[in-house]
Amino acid sequence: MMQHEFMLDPPPYAHSPEVLDTGACVLRGHAAGHAADMIAGIRDIARAMPFRRMATPGGGRMSVAMTACGAGGWWSDERGYRYVARDPETGRPWPAMPDAWRDFATEAARQAGYAGFVPDVCLINGYRPGARMGLHQDRDERLDAPVVSVSFGLPAIFQWGGLRRTDPLRRVPLRHGDVVVWGGPSRLVFHGVAALRAGDHAVTGPCRYNLTFRRVG
Numbered sequence: 544m545m546q547h548e549f550m551l552d553p554p555p556y557a558h559s560p561e562v563l564d565t566g567a568c569v570l571r572g573h574a575a576g577h578a579a580d581m582i583a584g585i586r587d588i589a590r591a592m593p594f595r596r597m598a599t600p601g602g603g604r605m606s607v608a609m610t611a612c613g614a615g616g617w618w619s620d621e622r623g624y625r626y627v628a629r630d631p632e633t634g635r636p637w638p639a640m641p642d643a644w645r646d647f648a649t650e651a652a653r654q655a656g657y658a659g660f661v662p663d664v665c666l667i668n669g670y671r672p673g674a675r676m677g678l679h680q681d682r683d684e685r686l687d688a689p690v691v692s693v694s695f696g697l698p699a700i701f702q703w704g705g706l707r708r709t710d711p712l713r714r715v716p717l718r719h720g721d722v723v724v725w726g727g728p729s730r731l732v733f734h735g736v737a738a739l740r741a742g743d744h745a746v747t748g749p750c751r752y753n754l755t756f757r758r759v760g
């Protein structure tokens with residue numbers, strides 16, 4: 544009997560999306576089965592294009608370290624922030640986005656209701672304990688395409704607000720393998736990540752990785 548019930552239990556990827564808002568949902572554990580491959584991919588990309596804590600126009604430095612792959616990367620310095628096709632420090636283009644990553648993001652978007660999403664950029668964030676991302680909108684890409692966000696390693700609190708900066712924040716725990724998709728009426732919702740708590744994750748050690756797939760071109 545137990546065996547039978549176990550067999551009927553749907554696999555994690557068949558769990559229904561957890562709705563955050565109209566156009567936004569969490570696919571719990573959706574990327575867990577891809578973690579080993581994707582984390583190996585992150586390490587390959589980081590060898591070619593190291594994680595950097597970028598300068599901000601305000602004169603500070605981001606606590607989150609970033610790299611990217613695909614047609615461009617997000618860049619921030621004293622002059623402002625923007626997408627760039629080449630690393631401004633070395634002149635080198637960003638590493639290509641692995642086909643398996645693009646296919647994964649397309650399928651996750653489809654499950655969230657966004658059929659036909661083909662990302663051309665994946666931004667990769669590296670968080671160490673204490674690193675955080677302030678409340679912001681993702682508005683430097685095409686707004687008619689969703690953002691697909693994949694989390695690995697240490698758990699984090701994703702802050703999910705509204706279309707105004709002052710709207711109340713919900714605290715959404717994101718764990719290893721969770722995927723968040725937002726688009727449509729939720730595309731410009733303010734969001735952020737609370738300071739990462741110290742920990743030691745079995746796969747990533749004292750670190751959280753977040754991949755966001757976007758359409759820029």
Ligand SMILES: O=C(O)CCC(=O)C(=O)O
Binds near residue numbers: 676701734755
């Ligand atoms: O790390 C996360 O979960 C979200 C990152 C994010 O909002 C961004 O990179 O724009």
Ligand SMILES: [Fe+2]
Binds near residue numbers: 680681734
């Ligand atoms: Fe964001």
